[in-house]
Amino acid sequence: MQKGLISRYITFQILKSLKNEKINYDSIYLKIIKNKKISSSDIKLIQNVVLTSMRYNLEIDKILKIYVKKINKNSNSYFLILSSIAQIVFLNFKDYAVINSSVEIAKNKKFLKIYPAFINGLLRNIARNKKKLSKIKVSFSMLPQWFIDQTKNWNEKQKTNFVKTIKNEPDIHLVFKTSKDLDKFKLPSIRTTKNSLIIKKTTKIENLPKYREGVWWIQDFSSMMPLFLLDEKNSKKVLDMCAAPGGKTIQLICDNAEVISYDKNKNKVSIMKENLRRLNFQNEIINKDSLKINSRNKFDIVIIDAPCSSIGTIRRNPEIFYRHSSPNFQYITSIQYKFLNKAKNLVKNNGIIIYMVCSFLNIEGENQIERFLYNNKNFSLKKFFSKNHDINELINEKGFFKTHPTNFRNKFFIDGFFAAKLQKND
Numbered sequence: 001m002q003k004g005l006i007s008r009y010i011t012f013q014i015l016k017s018l019k020n021e022k023i024n025y026d027s028i029y030l031k032i033i034k035n036k037k038i039s040s041s042d043i044k045l046i047q048n049v050v051l052t053s054m055r056y057n058l059e060i061d062k063i064l065k066i067y068v069k070k071i072n073k074n075s076n077s078y079f080l081i082l083s084s085i086a087q088i089v090f091l092n093f094k095d096y097a098v099i100n101s102s103v104e105i106a107k108n109k110k111f112l113k114i115y116p117a118f119i120n121g122l123l124r125n126i127a128r129n130k131k132k133l134s135k136i137k138v139s140f141s142m143l144p145q146w147f148i149d150q151t152k153n154w155n156e157k158q159k160t161n162f163v164k165t166i167k168n169e170p171d172i173h174l175v176f177k178t179s180k181d182l183d184k185f186k187l188p189s190i191r192t193t194k195n196s197l198i199i200k201k202t203t204k205i206e207n208l209p210k211y212r213e214g215v216w217w218i219q220d221f222s223s224m225m226p227l228f229l230l231d232e233k234n235s236k237k238v239l240d241m242c243a244a245p246g247g248k249t250i251q252l253i254c255d256n257a258e259v260i261s262y263d264k265n266k267n268k269v270s271i272m273k274e275n276l277r278r279l280n281f282q283n284e285i286i287n288k289d290s291l292k293i294n295s296r297n298k299f300d301i302v303i304i305d306a307p308c309s310s311i312g313t314i315r316r317n318p319e320i321f322y323r324h325s326s327p328n329f330q331y332i333t334s335i336q337y338k339f340l341n342k343a344k345n346l347v348k349n350n351g352i353i354i355y356m357v358c359s360f361l362n363i364e365g366e367n368q369i370e371r372f373l374y375n376n377k378n379f380s381l382k383k384f385f386s387k388n389h390d391i392n393e394l395i396n397e398k399g400f401f402k403t404h405p406t407n408f409r410n411k412f413f414i415d416g417f418f419a420a421k422l423q424k425n426d
């Protein structure tokens with residue numbers, strides 16, 4: 001097969017899997033690309049086309065409705081057309097190159113039940129009108145029904161801003177071991193705290209200064225903030241119940257806490273080991289189910305960074321809206337609550353539980369905490385607080401830390417996140 005065509009085949013294989021499987025972009029990408037000889041420029045191309053096809057999926061469906069009466073959204077043809085339109089209209093690639101390769105792929109009857117002449121005609125038509133088509137807008141009401149149901153309390157402004165901002169490329173947020181390390185970092189950046197900054201993506205992460213020396217790691221601003229705001233970690237005995245790939249554990253190590261980290265996912269544990277090694281930390285990570293930890297063990301602080309819908313990371317994981325199925329809220333919320341119930345027996349009296357999810361939906365955040373406090377009268381809510389005005393804006397009147405992807409969007413892009421601080425009182 002021609003070299004350029006291989007990456008286009010892979011692109012639509014990935015798009016097809018993401019539509020149907022409950023797997024995230026990074027995992028599917030590793031699964032499909034592994035064992036294939038692909039150059040780094042082709043990998044970049046595949047990534048760019050897949051992410052753009054998913055981010056503009058609704059706009060592309062709207063375009064398709066203008067030109068095609070009916071299309072099976074699970075057919076190989078659909079994925080080929082989806083990625084071709086993304087390239088022509090939203091990535092502004094050379095029309096003829098995209099059209100030629102799409103027609104070549106359409107000639108392979110093993111994969112596609114579509115006439116090459118149809119693909120040719122359709123894409124030429126679209127290419128002719130691409131300027132106009134690139135202005136097509138989608139509204140909040142076109143987002144998946146499960147999401148609309150979960151955000152009934154949003155006003156019109158929140159809805160419009162959300163739809164606009166989720167198309168943006170996410171920013172990269174680096175957290176440094178110390179503020180001295182940050183001061184030595186000379187690339188253009190926006191400082192977010194004394195030891196973190198945002199850079200606009202310019203190069204491969206591995207090529208950024210001091211990557212190999214291990215003085216910084218990547219962690220979103222929102223995800224870093226709850227532990228950043230937590231005082232008195234020094235020498236405290238801390239349990240991180242859902243630790244991999246390691247962001248929160250690393251923060252705790254840097255703050256001289258005595259951390260015990262658990263994660264039951266073997267692959268994620270290997271990634272975390274690699275992250276710790278690069279940063280020159282020798283800490284162990286225990287590859288076991290933390291819900292089975294013996295409750296005779298007691299900790300000053302228990303961290304729950306629970307599995308969730310990940311909707312707060314929608315910019316980085318556009319498959320959340322693109323895939324056919326919705327998150328399984330019944331399962332997710334039940335496991336989140338199990339972590340809270342387990343943590344209450346693992347924390348010492350006067351100790352703290354930090355509950356976090358990378359989601360801004362009440363069902364995974366506020367509701368879980370309110371239910372927990374109702375059922376456990378010996379726990380009380382402690383408010384997060386920051387002296388920094390902008391950060392304090394992210395703490396609501398109840399004291400929860402809560403961000404939306406729309407916060408700070410005129411300066412830089414952050415994920416949606418939720419965190420609550422609970423104290424055991426007896």
Ligand SMILES: C[S@@+](CC[C@H](N)C(=O)[O-])C[C@H]1O[C@@H](n2cnc3c(N)ncnc32)[C@H](O)[C@@H]1O
Pocket residue numbers: 241242243244245246247248249262263264265268288289290291305306307308
């Ligand atoms: C949101 S991620 C954690 C991110 C991590 N705290 C960080 O900052 O990089 C949730 C993690 O929980 C882990 N997990 C889910 N159920 C678990 C269980 N019963 N015991 C231990 N880890 C679990 C998953 O494997 C996943 O890595």
